[in-house]
Amino acid sequence: MGDGNKVIFSGRIVSLLIEEHELPDGRRASFEIVRHSGGAAVLPVMEDGRVILIRQFRPAAGGMVWEIPAGRLEGGEPPETCLHRELREEVGVRAASLERLGEMLTAVGFCDEVVHLFVARGLTEVPRALEPDEYIDVVPMAFDEAMAMLRRGEIPDGKTQLALFLYQQRNVR
Amino acid sequence: MGDGNKVIFSGRIVSLLIEEHELPDGRRASFEIVRHSGGAAVLPVMEDGRVILIRQFRPAAGGMVWEIPAGRLEGGEPPETCLHRELREEVGVRAASLERLGEMLTAVGFCDEVVHLFVARGLTEVPRALEPDEYIDVVPMAFDEAMAMLRRGEIPDGKTQLALFLYQQRNVR
Numbered sequence: 001m002g003d004g005n006k007v008i009f010s011g012r013i014v015s016l017l018i019e020e021h022e023l024p025d026g027r028r029a030s031f032e033i034v035r036h037s038g039g040a041a042v043l044p045v046m047e048d049g050r051v052i053l054i055r056q057f058r059p060a061a062g063g064m065v066w067e068i069p070a071g072r073l074e075g076g077e078p079p080e081t082c083l084h085r086e087l088r089e090e091v092g093v094r095a096a097s098l099e100r101l102g103e104m105l106t107a108v109g110f111c112d113e114v115v116h117l118f119v120a121r122g123l124t125e126v127p128r129a130l131e132p133d134e135y136i137d138v139v140p141m142a143f144d145e146a147m148a149m150l151r152r153g154e155i156p157d158g159k160t161q162l163a164l165f166l167y168q169q170r171n172v173r
Numbered sequence: 174m175g176d177g178n179k180v181i182f183s184g185r186i187v188s189l190l191i192e193e194h195e196l197p198d199g200r201r202a203s204f205e206i207v208r209h210s211g212g213a214a215v216l217p218v219m220e221d222g223r224v225i226l227i228r229q230f231r232p233a234a235g236g237m238v239w240e241i242p243a244g245r246l247e248g249g250e251p252p253e254t255c256l257h258r259e260l261r262e263e264v265g266v267r268a269a270s271l272e273r274l275g276e277m278l279t280a281v282g283f284c285d286e287v288v289h290l291f292v293a294r295g296l297t298e299v300p301r302a303l304e305p306d307e308y309i310d311v312v313p314m315a316f317d318e319a320m321a322m323l324r325r326g327e328i329p330d331g332k333t334q335l336a337l338f339l340y341q342q343r344n345v346r
């Protein structure tokens with residue numbers, strides 16, 4: 001980063017900066033950068049092999065979106081801490097195990113957010129507690145049905161598509 | 174959207190707003206929303222079946238990132254127009270055909286960006302012309318090698334992982 005950095009906004013979820021960077025060949029340019037603390041998302045898998053998707057109201061997308069449970073990493077917490085919280089709040093389950101599937105840079109052209117992807121197993125029900133700005137339906141379904149929805153273009157959310165593929169790849173290998 | 178919307182920043186790449194939205198159950202809440210015109214990304218496939226990845230300097234990620242060619246939709250253009258431009262500028266090829274693989278919401282928690290994913294075939298070389306803020310290496314490789322890199326966690330970029338899986342799924346079916 002150079003000296004010409006300017007904080008435009010520093011919010012609860014994102015910060016926006018105009019940053020000056022030196023390219024590998026020495027040229028300099030300025031960039032609009034959204035900074036985010038990172039996130040974690042998890043595919044919950046039930047005893048009988050069904051997976052749990054959620055339908056969540058997302059203002060950015062203008063309506064309800066099919067997703068897997070996810071949250072923002074708060075105060076440098078590990079993804080696992082975030083995911084245990086989100087599984088309890090959004091789905092109403094506790095997971096006996098969390099296993100890493102992979103990770104993704106969500107929008108590397110302008111944003112530093114990394115989302116860590118996991119699978120959760122050994123689920124037991126606990127009381128659910130949505131946050132005030134959340135509206136979420138919980139929908140267990142066969143894994144093949146989730147993949148069929150993906151193929152039909154009904155799951156536009158990137159992290160959800162990627163988690164389903166990473167889980168499928170792991171189980172096929 | 175409600176009346177309580179406030180434009181914090183309106184830039185070349187993104188805008189940032191504080192928006193008030195009504196949830197499906199009638200509650201209201203305010204959200205930090207990054208608005209983006211959308212993008213397109215393309216997996217170029219050569220005659221011999223090799224695919225073309227690029228290594229690109231990405232300030233948001235703090236270094237070089239493995240990706241597929243991609244760009245921002247300008248002035249409401251269709252994804253195909255954007256991709257023909259990016260293939261020429263970033264890779265130095267013209268594609269005889271572009272075929273849709275899918276699409277992804279990149280970061281639906283705070284951003285409305287949709288990236289349209291395509292595969293390009295029938296490639297012929299043309300002069301390459303990077304933009305002033307771009308630094309990009311072009312790397313043709315076997316598709317299996319790209320998937321091995323993905324499995325080893327060497328391709329964190331979400332749109333690139335998803336395009337590789339969508340292309341693989343299409344060819345397996």
